Amino acid sequence: MAETARHHEPRYGIRPTMKDVAARAGVGLKTVSRVVNGEAGVTPDTERRVTEAIDALGFRRNDSARVLRKGRTASIGLVLEDLADPFYGPLSRAIEEVARAHGALLINGSSAEDADREQELVLAFCARRVDGLIVIPAGGDHRYLEPEIKAGVATVFVDRPAGRIDADAVLSDSFGGAREGVAHLVAHGHRRIGFIGDQPRIHTATERLRGYRAAMEEAGLEVADAWVALGSTEPERVRAAAEAMLSGPEPVTAIFAGNNRVTVTAVRVLAGREHPVALVGFDDIELADLLGITVISQDSATLGRTAAERLFRRLDGVDEAPARVVLPTTLIARGSGEIPPPPGA
Amino acid sequence: MAETARHHEPRYGIRPTMKDVAARAGVGLKTVSRVVNGEAGVTPDTERRVTEAIDALGFRRNDSARVLRKGRTASIGLVLEDLADPFYGPLSRAIEEVARAHGALLINGSSAEDADREQELVLAFCARRVDGLIVIPAGGDHRYLEPEIKAGVATVFVDRPAGRIDADAVLSDSFGGAREGVAHLVAHGHRRIGFIGDQPRIHTATERLRGYRAAMEEAGLEVADAWVALGSTEPERVRAAAEAMLSGPEPVTAIFAGNNRVTVTAVRVLAGREHPVALVGFDDIELADLLGITVISQDSATLGRTAAERLFRRLDGVDEAPARVVLPTTLIARGSGEIPPPPGA
């Protein structure tokens, strides 16, 4: 924030305060407060005078001061990975709706999958004294949150569990979903199936890999090292990983994509292939139906809503042990599973 | 917000204040403030004592109090239509990045295209004394914002201009983009082209329709009434509109879709057709390349960034007349323009 050197800032537009309203209406400060808050015990006549003064001056209550006095901010903080990711938009929106129903506002921040930035955001929110926090963790150690939670900041983790502390978490069934998706490929006759997932430090990535391995094992299939690739979801890396497992000595005939970003790039890679390769992806993506992509769908809005409801239950005083809620995923089978070449190509 | 009846709240976890830190460190209140804010004029030894006390107590500065004292909140409010829409995610994210660079946090709210809700959100943000506002307007009358702007709340409108007040606006070239898109269809030999857009009270919708009409006129083509449909972007309505213009006495051979939601539904409708129908859509959508959909792309991130930069320039004291910035759109031609049938169908 640019720091101006001036000390007495010229106060751009001075805002009227309750004091100003009181003076103009010829009443006491507290009476204005009562009118503004709709408290009982004000004569209609007095109320009218105050209301007129408010309108005349364009007064609007300063919630900063109110917050300071009352201790509650009626706001919650949401830290997620990247608001631009289509998975997080609906999640954020769902949380906002629940917050709105509880009269709270939502502050959100993107961690960009960086643990330091996550912590920075979380602590900034705490400094603002948000009533509660919903966190999609980037880091693996949340002990830094312990004093805040002890101080009364309700906290719920979403999509991935907290690290090193005991806290509420609302998750999707990554293991089960991946297992089901891979089993689907097996059922369609595939024997050599590749797995491309996110970075191994991310809980969902390893869980989905676990699901993949479980499904393969259950089918009595060996997994070659070359078939598994965990790492960044940058398009170049995904492309390289996919091409590697498609061209090795034991080329895969199907790929399981660990999340929506991987799926998108994988679709592009596979669309250019001569021999069709099947694809199943974790997370539904727009227009996947038209491309015939089978997916393991997790409803990010439900994830968000569930977490937010849990948060507000805590804020309403419900005091139970932290729990882990796991929401089921849905396999949506579409088309043959092979990606057609792009039209006009 | 659930109101607890208790008056003296038991103060869940009592948070230590600077006073507590001062007492523990055996220094004055202001000295703690100095250390916390990294101000000069504190002996290393004193600073160490204070820092130790801070760590021991788990103190974190209460920014609510700070805000009250300083007058600036280092936060900005963003009101958009729906965070779950893939167009707004990147826009919000871009604004967040700019805000972050300026040390500010972002509060956002979705108006759900409802003018009352927009106003409610905006005024709630003002009550929190956000330093600035970025608004994607739902309503058509923003005179209610005048006192706030006069009181110093910097305001920038995005995607659509403000109604009835003079304020900064950052827009995409809806007219030019639509004209170019329709001209593209004309160039490919289409003569009967339909237009499906959003509700007529939305500025971008009417601008795009204007662009469509301009392109048709420039090509010397008449526009039949049945070829134009403005209204809600609900899938059912778009589907009905598309089917109507495809089956009338003068069926269209191409459709221009007014925004991303229309495009998505239109793609689905057209994918099921026997005779291929061309489609050009406003807004790029994920995987449009694989489906060969030509689009008029507007970069929502740039839109957001431009607006945020303008906002912070104002907050830094730059005082110029409100202006309207129009960003160009890009036509991305893909494939033949015809939608292929879904695979496996």
Added chain:
DNA sequence: CATTCACCTGACAACGTTGTCCAGGGCCTA
């Protein structure tokens, strides 16, 4: 007519922080 009571109203303190201003101590210089 005195007393009680309900109801309205306002003075005051407090929330936790920061800006202002002054006091005291150490050090340098004349």
Added chain:
DNA sequence: TAGGCCCTGGACAACGTTGTCAGGTGAATG
């Protein structure tokens, strides 16, 4: 050694609101 200056530290008020409490008025009751 005295004077002055700089540097550090702290007392105090103020930001705008709300909770507490007491005063004051008028009506109802004995």
